[in-house]
Amino acid sequence: MSEVLRVENLSISFGGLAAVDDLSFSVSDQEIFGLIGPNGAGKTTVFNCITQFYKPDKGSVWFTVDPERLAARRQKADNAEGQINLVGRPVHSIINYGLVRTFQNVEIIGELSLVDNVLIGGHVDFRASMLSQMLRLPRARAEEKAYREKAMEALDFLGIGHLADQLAGGQPYGVRKRLEMARTLMAEPKLIILDEPAAGLNESETDGLAETIREIRRRYECAILLVEHDMGLVMSVCDRICAISFGKFLAMGTPAEIQQDPLVHEAYLGERDDV
Ligand SMILES: Nc1ncnc2c1ncn2[C@@H]1O[C@H](COP(=O)(O)OP(=O)(O)O)[C@@H](O)[C@H]1O
Ligand SMILES: [Mg+2]
Structure with missing residues (x-):
């Protein structure tokens, strides 16, 4: 191997x-x-x-x-x-x-929803595409949709998809840990x-x-x-x-x-x- x-x-x-x-x-x-x-x-x-x-x-x-x-x-x-x-x-x-990691002390942004945490933490390329979204390019909208679908897939995969739109901050520890793992999956x-x-x-x-x-x-x-x-x-x-x-x-x-x-x-x- x-x-x-x-x-x-x-x-x-x-x-x-x-x-x-x-x-x-x-x-x-x-x-x-x-x-x-x-x-x-x-x-x-x-x-x-x-x-x-x-x-x-x-x-x-x-x-x-x-x-x-x-x-x-x-x-x-x-x-x-x-x-x-x-x-x-x-x-x-x-x-x-x-190469991606999670931290010994969970590091997520409490003021954002679960799905947004996955999106922003996930990929440098996504941040680049946010710029074109602000310019309202149609391709950027399609890209954002694809990223969201991918983020939802990661959340579903970890069994927390039903919480996607809730704020990350108030979630129990187990959910926050799963959220951190979901975020790593965005980076392929x-x-x-x-x-x-x-x-x-x-x-x-x-x-x-x-x-x-x-x-x-x-x-x-x-x-x-x-x-x-x-x-x-x-x-x-x-x-x-x-x-x-x-x-x-x-x-x-x-x-x-x-x-x-x-x-x-x-x-x-x-x-x-x-x-
Ligand atoms: N930034 C740092 N400054 C000073 N000492 C550190 C730092 N990071 C880790 N250490 C020290 O390095 C050693 C190993 O720590 P760590 O890697 O956290 O251990 P583990 O994760 O195996 O419990 C410890 O003695 C710790 O105090
Ligand atoms: Mg340690």
């Missing part, structure tokens, strides 16, 4: 503390890949370095981009494998390559990064989440990179898992392999006993 993402020798420190230390791993096309580790291990920081929210001190983040996507932007791959190195690219440009993602999607959800919502993640992969044919504390979810949904501790690589393998890994048990000692 070909790879969609390869993180190579990634390092970043904050005031002398190595939050991520020479970490390497890769995610295959359409794989559901888990990143686990105790609190403070550096998981969110890894995500921030991949999406260029943080600039890593060292290392590369290779991302496989569809050739048509590169051609549309008059760009060339950085290596013979058709990949680009995301390091150093502007944070807002990353979505254009098909090749890789979706989910930071603790089960945090704050109750047991039955978490059970539904595993199936939703699998369905997203099936329907959108994308890979998913997941950080999650709920070990039940991680073990049931992931094809492979990378465990880290203090920013360093600890172990990599299938859920069964990770569950039996002595280093993983040691790292979690004192924090949890259900690994």
